[in-house]
Amino acid sequence: MTNNSIFNRFRQFDLRHKYLAGLIIIAALFFVIYSYYPASQPAKFVSPDATANYHFINLFADDFKLSYQQPGLELGEGIIAPRSTKVVNGQVAPNGFLGLIVIYGLLAKLFTSNILPFITPLLAAVAAVFFYLLLTKIFTPRISFISGLLLLTFPGYWYYASRYLMPNLPFLTCLIIGLFFLLGTFSSRSGKNYILAGLFIGFSLIIRTSEIIWIAPLILLIIVCHRRQQYSWSKLLLLFAIIGFIFLPILLFNYDLYQSPLASGYSSSVDSSLSDSSSPNIGQKIMSLILPFGFSLANAWNNFYSYYLKYMLWFSLPAVLGLLLLIKNWILQKISRAQKGYLLSFIFVTLWLFVFYGSWQFREFSDPDKLILGSSFIRYWLPIFVASLPLASLFLVKVSQLFKSKLGQKYFTIIIILFIFLFSANLVIFDPLYGLAKIKDDVTQYQEISRQVEALTSDDSIIITGGADKVIFPQRQVITSLSNQPLYLLKTLKPLIDQNEVYLYSVTWDRNYLDFRKALSNSNIDQVLIAELAENIVLYKLINQ
16 A cells, blocks of 8 residues: 555545544543532532532442431431431431432442542533534534534533532433434444433433433434434334333332332422322322423513523524524525434424423522522523534534635634633633632632531531531531521420530521521520631520520
């Protein structure tokens, strides 16, 4: 073989794989970026969900347990527990789906808990590559490559890759990988694609089981759109069997924790009743699962406009224009069957999640008109944001074609991507309310306060924290209720103080704490100053008069 023919073969290989190789390198760099903040800060979290997940992941890694005995059970009456947990039969259990805890717990068992800050960033980086591979089955390699870059730089994706114990991004990354292998089943008879599709779709669903309400129709829609292609029904059954197999241990854990395999920490009583055919109002209960946040088109539009169209305009505007361009191409019959399937899937997912989550109003910040990166809408609508990135890429490629030369098109694309990266980095890192830099400062302070509390209190003491449980737990047991009801104060709290060391973590400017302290005084419970833990944060010991 001549040197010239070897060079030509190498050149063809390079042209065919340059986008994939380039995206792998860039994704590896983003893995480092995503990992920096979680790896460089203490194991404290600004979210009660992440705090509880971290504790139960370590509990599962140590002893394969998903609950622990509630202390002071006889007197505490279920109140001695952090948020994002629930007390069931004297056991404190997760108040959510168990998939993330089980998967990450097994990995922590194998590699120690030191691996935890790196799992979600790694999933995010790997999924970006699979996102590119998935899109090459629908769009051109260039559009797919730009979509992969936009995914890596998208603020919500980046943000939750670094907030590594929130379940939304692990769910989405597993779904992306699973969908890639699902599409692979229509072009290859290899059983490997069916097995891997079942595994990753199964992983995504045990992490966020509530999303099955739209993922199941989406899979059906994908199968219908590929009905003309050859695929094996027996192997499709294998795929669904694997999903069921993935669910089997979760169903067993659910039964052990919540007394029903169909229950979950979110609403075990409702889920249990669904498994009971004699339960009345079964239709209402099913509707509460389909639309748990109610139905309000006005709320849905206001939230969608605020968080999708307005908040990150540098992503949403190209996506909307790309959507119009793709619809125009469909009208002109200039799009492929695969692109039609993508567009139908995108419209279905967007409309469903638009109503499903948009109908609710989440109260997550003191100013309800303030748009925040930490909003639940960002993480719950991540599938919409991510699914719209190919539309943004389509529009950017169309605009770049206004430049006559290939070099001009390339420079235009690079400049746009760099600007998008800078806008995203500024929002994700330096947002003054919920940016990663602010979170790092906050959790560093949490760690210092927690150390002080540990030094000032005994191991079996109980701290009344209100919403500050994330600062103290799990180093100390916590009570989050700041109720001023006499029944709570006299029948529960006073007897608890008689038999335990009980402290109050108080924020001096917060009205809830001020009202609670007044109620304590009216109930003849003294508050002995122990220490000022930080500015406006004080620790009191509670003593019955």
